[in-house]
Amino acid sequence: MQVAISGRQHKISLAELEVLFGAHNITSIGTYAAIVNTNKPLPQDILGGTQKTAKLLTRLEGSDLPNVFSYLQKSLPEHLQYLDDGKLQLGVSVYGFEATRDWLLKQTLILKKIIRKSGRSVRIIENKSEALESAQVLYNKLTSSMGMELLLIKDGNDVIIAQTTQIQDIDAYSERDFGRPMRDTYVGMLPPKLAQIMINLACGTDSVHTSTISKTKLSTPDSQATNTHPPTLVLDPFCGTGVVLQEAILMGHFAYGTDISTKMIEYSTKNIEWLQEKWKLENGTWKIENGDATTHQWNFSATQSTNANLAVVCETYLGKPLTHLPAKQQLDQIIDEANIIAEGFLQNIAHQIPSGTKLCIALPAWHLEDNTFIHLKLLDHPTDLGYNRIDLKNATKSDLIYHREDQIVARELTILEKI
Numbered sequence: 001m002q003v004a005i006s007g008r009q010h011k012i013s014l015a016e017l018e019v020l021f022g023a024h025n026i027t028s029i030g031t032y033a034a035i036v037n038t039n040k041p042l043p044q045d046i047l048g049g050t051q052k053t054a055k056l057l058t059r060l061e062g063s064d065l066p067n068v069f070s071y072l073q074k075s076l077p078e079h080l081q082y083l084d085d086g087k088l089q090l091g092v093s094v095y096g097f098e099a100t101r102d103w104l105l106k107q108t109l110i111l112k113k114i115i116r117k118s119g120r121s122v123r124i125i126e127n128k129s130e131a132l133e134s135a136q137v138l139y140n141k142l143t144s145s146m147g148m149e150l151l152l153i154k155d156g157n158d159v160i161i162a163q164t165t166q167i168q169d170i171d172a173y174s175e176r177d178f179g180r181p182m183r184d185t186y187v188g189m190l191p192p193k194l195a196q197i198m199i200n201l202a203c204g205t206d207s208v209h210t211s212t213i214s215k216t217k218l219s220t221p222d223s224q225a226t227n228t229h230p231p232t233l234v235l236d237p238f239c240g241t242g243v244v245l246q247e248a249i250l251m252g253h254f255a256y257g258t259d260i261s262t263k264m265i266e267y268s269t270k271n272i273e274w275l276q277e278k279w280k281l282e283n284g285t286w287k288i289e290n291g292d293a294t295t296h297q298w299n300f301s302a303t304q305s306t307n308a309n310l311a312v313v314c315e316t317y318l319g320k321p322l323t324h325l326p327a328k329q330q331l332d333q334i335i336d337e338a339n340i341i342a343e344g345f346l347q348n349i350a351h352q353i354p355s356g357t358k359l360c361i362a363l364p365a366w367h368l369e370d371n372t373f374i375h376l377k378l379l380d381h382p383t384d385l386g387y388n389r390i391d392l393k394n395a396t397k398s399d400l401i402y403h404r405e406d407q408i409v410a411r412e413l414t415i416l417e418k419i
């Protein structure tokens with residue numbers, strides 16, 4: 001059993017795990033974690049929606065937080081004999097409980113005293129809030145053989161105790177976002193984590209098998225499958241600055257990007273060349289060309305020559321960025337324009353892709369003051385366009401709207417399958 005601590009939008013994290021491991025292998029815990037029924041470590045580096053992965057140590061029935069700390073005071077010294085000698089870095093994160101910093105510090109200092117008594121030196125990582133931040137876990141090396149982050153996770157009346165084994169590499173994500181030579185905040189770039197989630201939602205288990213480790217530092221749970229599984233050709237017909245292409249390449253897929261703007265084609269190309277240089281990647285895994293997604297004819301010869309599956313992952317035209325809701329007439333115009341482009345694209349590509357092809361598309365949705373969203377009209381009739389909209393067990397369609405409170409234009413992650 002493995003534990004996954006969710007990112008900012010728990011349901012989106014669950015959706016990603018569901019497509020990778022199967023709905024029957026995922027159990028949601030509160031609004032912050034999931035248990036994944038697998039003995040292999042989770043592929044943290046390709047999980048955009050999972051902040052930490054951990055191994056489940058034990059479950060305490062009917063427990064509350066003070067009881068859990070009493071349990072740790074008794075059991076921790078025994079557990080430490082399995083760790084390497086030397087100074088231990090120890091941190092504790094709690095999920096689903098309210099606990100003040102001071103109270104947590106008091107508890108961790110008691111643990112420190114007990115560990116010291118057993119003859120080990122130990123340094124405590126102090127909480128800034130209930131859960132340690134990714135940076136604290138990463139920089140204090142709590143997932144190394146000399147570190148330990150204990151996760152105390154409320155699951156109904158029980159408490160799960162888990163130990164963090166992997167943490168999202170926030171520096172690598174930041175480099176792949178802000179370190180790229182060409183960026184354009186006006187077009188609305190996808191965060192790399194979200195691009196990974198979308199690639200996983202479209203490619204499913206293929207992503208787990210193809211991610212390349214040695215050159216990209218990405219890990220796979222099944223190294224035997226790494227070389228044998230054919231990559232997927234990930235097509236982004238609205239590639240912009242190329243975030244989907246970049247993440248697809250790092251996940252071991254072929255990437256094919258098109259965009260109506262010659263400027264964006266230049267940006268994507270420069271960014272992927274930068275990626276190739278920086279991560280020492282081989283040639284021939286990507287192609288970028290100019291094209292209007294509503295009329296373009298894509299050349300999928302790479303899929304035919306390598307038996308690669310095809311998946312379409314993109315963020316369509318979102319309309320202009322908005323800092324406040326415009327008057328109704330203006331908003332209607334923006335929505336119509338975005339709908340015409342997205343619908344025109346879906347109609348155009350429907351004749352070019354095989355039945356069963358999966359698409360994960362971020363469509364714009366506008367966040368209204370009453371906390372509802374305006375959706376694109378095409379979502380009322382996807383079957384007329386040649387697609388079934390896919391339902392997931394762990395997340396409803398509206399759970400898959402990616403947004404921040406202060407944003408007007410949200411991204412509605414829409415999973416389609418060509419009929």
Ligand SMILES: C[S@@+](CC[C@H](N)C(=O)[O-])C[C@H]1O[C@@H](n2cnc3c(N)ncnc32)[C@H](O)[C@@H]1O
Pocket residue numbers: 187188189190237238239240241242243244258259260261264291292293294314315316317318341
């Ligand atoms: C929201 S941006 C995509 C940004 C991209 N995901 C990234 O991370 O950089 C939408 C892109 O769609 C492109 N676009 C707009 N209309 C298009 C059309 N009809 N065909 C192809 N691309 C189009 C724009 O040039 C823009 O780059």
